[in-house]
Amino acid sequence: MEIRLASKIGFCYGVERAYEKALELAKKNKNVYIYGDLVHNNSVKDELVSKNINFFYSLNDLPENSKEAICIIRAHGIPKKDKNFLKNNFKSVVDLTCPIVEKVFNYAYNMQKKGFFIVAYGKKDHAEMIGLKGNIDEKKIEILKNAKSFKYNKLCIITQTTMDYNNFKDFASQIAKLSEYNELVVKDTICYETKIREKEAKDIAIWSEFVIIIGGKHSSNTRKLYEISKKYNNNSIHIDSVKELLYIDFSRIKKIGILTGTSTPNKSIKEVIEFLRRGF
Amino acid sequence: MEIRLASKIGFCYGVERAYEKALELAKKNKNVYIYGDLVHNNSVKDELVSKNINFFYSLNDLPENSKEAICIIRAHGIPKKDKNFLKNNFKSVVDLTCPIVEKVFNYAYNMQKKGFFIVAYGKKDHAEMIGLKGNIDEKKIEILKNAKSFKYNKLCIITQTTMDYNNFKDFASQIAKLSEYNELVVKDTICYETKIREKEAKDIAIWSEFVIIIGGKHSSNTRKLYEISKKYNNNSIHIDSVKELLYIDFSRIKKIGILTGTSTPNKSIKEVIEFLRRGF
Numbered sequence: 391m392e393i394r395l396a397s398k399i400g401f402c403y404g405v406e407r408a409y410e411k412a413l414e415l416a417k418k419n420k421n422v423y424i425y426g427d428l429v430h431n432n433s434v435k436d437e438l439v440s441k442n443i444n445f446f447y448s449l450n451d452l453p454e455n456s457k458e459a460i461c462i463i464r465a466h467g468i469p470k471k472d473k474n475f476l477k478n479n480f481k482s483v484v485d486l487t488c489p490i491v492e493k494v495f496n497y498a499y500n501m502q503k504k505g506f507f508i509v510a511y512g513k514k515d516h517a518e519m520i521g522l523k524g525n526i527d528e529k530k531i532e533i534l535k536n537a538k539s540f541k542y543n544k545l546c547i548i549t550q551t552t553m554d555y556n557n558f559k560d561f562a563s564q565i566a567k568l569s570e571y572n573e574l575v576v577k578d579t580i581c582y583e584t585k586i587r588e589k590e591a592k593d594i595a596i597w598s599e600f601v602i603i604i605g606g607k608h609s610s611n612t613r614k615l616y617e618i619s620k621k622y623n624n625n626s627i628h629i630d631s632v633k634e635l636l637y638i639d640f641s642r643i644k645k646i647g648i649l650t651g652t653s654t655p656n657k658s659i660k661e662v663i664e665f666l667r668r669g670f
Numbered sequence: 671m672e673i674r675l676a677s678k679i680g681f682c683y684g685v686e687r688a689y690e691k692a693l694e695l696a697k698k699n700k701n702v703y704i705y706g707d708l709v710h711n712n713s714v715k716d717e718l719v720s721k722n723i724n725f726f727y728s729l730n731d732l733p734e735n736s737k738e739a740i741c742i743i744r745a746h747g748i749p750k751k752d753k754n755f756l757k758n759n760f761k762s763v764v765d766l767t768c769p770i771v772e773k774v775f776n777y778a779y780n781m782q783k784k785g786f787f788i789v790a791y792g793k794k795d796h797a798e799m800i801g802l803k804g805n806i807d808e809k810k811i812e813i814l815k816n817a818k819s820f821k822y823n824k825l826c827i828i829t830q831t832t833m834d835y836n837n838f839k840d841f842a843s844q845i846a847k848l849s850e851y852n853e854l855v856v857k858d859t860i861c862y863e864t865k866i867r868e869k870e871a872k873d874i875a876i877w878s879e880f881v882i883i884i885g886g887k888h889s890s891n892t893r894k895l896y897e898i899s900k901k902y903n904n905n906s907i908h909i910d911s912v913k914e915l916l917y918i919d920f921s922r923i924k925k926i927g928i929l930t931g932t933s934t935p936n937k938s939i940k941e942v943i944e945f946l947r948r949g950f
Contacts, residue, residue, distance in 0.1 A: 559846060559847055559849075560847060562846050562854070563843045563844070563846035563847035564843070566839060566842050566843035566846050566856060567843035569839075571856075571858065573855070573856070574842070574854075574855070574856040574857075575853070575854070575855050575856075576846060576853070576854040576856075577852070577853050578851065578852045578853065
């Protein structure tokens with residue numbers, strides 16, 4: 391059996407950075423909290439909890455000992471005012487917003503300063519989009535997934551870092567047609583890792599007889615890889631853990647592809663590969 | 671009979687400026703030449719010739735006395751190398767390129783310097799587009815009327831100053847969809863006069879029972895006003911001179927609209943109005 395593993399596997403750069411830093415902080419400090427999930431993956435969460443990292447999910451529900459604790463801001467980023475609130479309520483705040491996401495926040499901020507109204511192609515309730523809105527003038531941005539008509543002298547279209555490039559272009563193209571403007575800037579702010587992973591998903595799905603997509607069931611980027619794979623290869627399966635493979639018959643399969651989301655820990659990937667190698 | 675005259679009539683700003691300056695130069699100087707037609711209008715040409723202004727149409731066919739003559743560059747602009755050639759062959763060169771057109775040349779030049787490939791929505795063989803191409807790096811621009819796919823990191827779409835805004839947006843929208851890029855800038859470089867005249871053409875055509883469009887038969891902007899008017903009012907006529915109205919029966923018409931191209935001299939407009947007022 392031949393196993394083809396995507397070249398970009400496990401955590402993406404921003405998540406890896408936040409994950410390593412969180413563990414490092416927990417080694418040296420007692421009270422470490424992460425605001426929200428670091429990634430949408432239960433085994434990662436369990437591991438962090440086992441290493442004395444705590445989680446809280448609402449600013450209305452701060453840990454009682456917050457004044458003696460360190461608060462970590464996860465890779466997705468948060469609104470400025472929330473960050474200030476955390477700074478006022480924790481001993482210290484460590485901002486681990488992904489630098490690629492931060493770059494998008496700064497780009498949008500600078501374009502607003504140049505007079506542009508921002509249209510972001512994304513999911514309104516996604517943490518990154520909430521973070522984006524809360525880091526710039528929220529009266530001069532609209533976040534949406536379906537194109538509509540705008541009327542601004544200067545209009546700038548950006549995208550959530552995890553969206554699909556072709557869908558983004560369709561969205562931008564429709565706005566270019568529907569809207570009235572003097573200047574329109576379309577800036578592709580999709581994370582390069584997202585692009586590489588999606589391109590590979592297609593290539594691997596075409597090559598494979600069977601594709602295993604490893605990652606949390608709530609992880610939207612893992613789900614997207616699964617959808618891409620499914621499109622090109624009907625024998626695609628999205629699993630959270632190796633256990634889900636136990637009753638599948640791999641005896642006749644010669645080419646297996648493996649894809650993983652940006653929130654999938656290396657441990658889960660190793661387990662799957664070892665299982666496949668051992669089995670046949 | 672009510673006559674409604676468009677508010678923007680006669681020469682546009684850039685043509686008026688070139689026309690006045692040419693007459694001024696001809697008053698003080700003997701040998702004044704214009705390279706190409708100042709405007710696409712025979713009566714204007716005849717008038718200029720009667721005031722001792724000469725024309726030539728090819729760099730291979732320079733006036734014999736060029737070294738003692740002044741050469742005028744018309745409002746459309748010309749390539750840099752042609753301008754240099756004229757400078758080397760005439761006593762002096764007076765560049766009367768329309769400042770609005772010049773602004774587009776400069777904008778494209780600066781965008782190229784920032785690394786953008788330029789796509790210009792326009793007619794390849796229109797003087798303004800030849801001028802544009804010849805004022806910037808011509809390897810980094812493509813001029814076309816129908817959208818196609820491009821693959822550049824930075825792509826900038828501009829337009830000939832006399833094109834239609836909605837058509838331009840359709841063109842840009844299609845390129846946004848078909849192409850691959852990281853950053854796309856769509857800059858509306860249509861002259862404001864063009865826009866106002868076209869908007870008025872529609873309004874006046876709807877209001878009128880009969881519309882007279884005055885302007886040279888070769889003037890593309892006049893022809894466009896005629897097309898717009900015709901779309902909203904079947905009783906539209908494009909005339910070059912008042913003579914063409916002599917055999918039309920206006921006796922039952924109560925509302926007449928008048929539109930003029932940017933190359934139409936005030937004299938032609940006056941003649942038509944006087945004819946209509948006198949007749950009924």
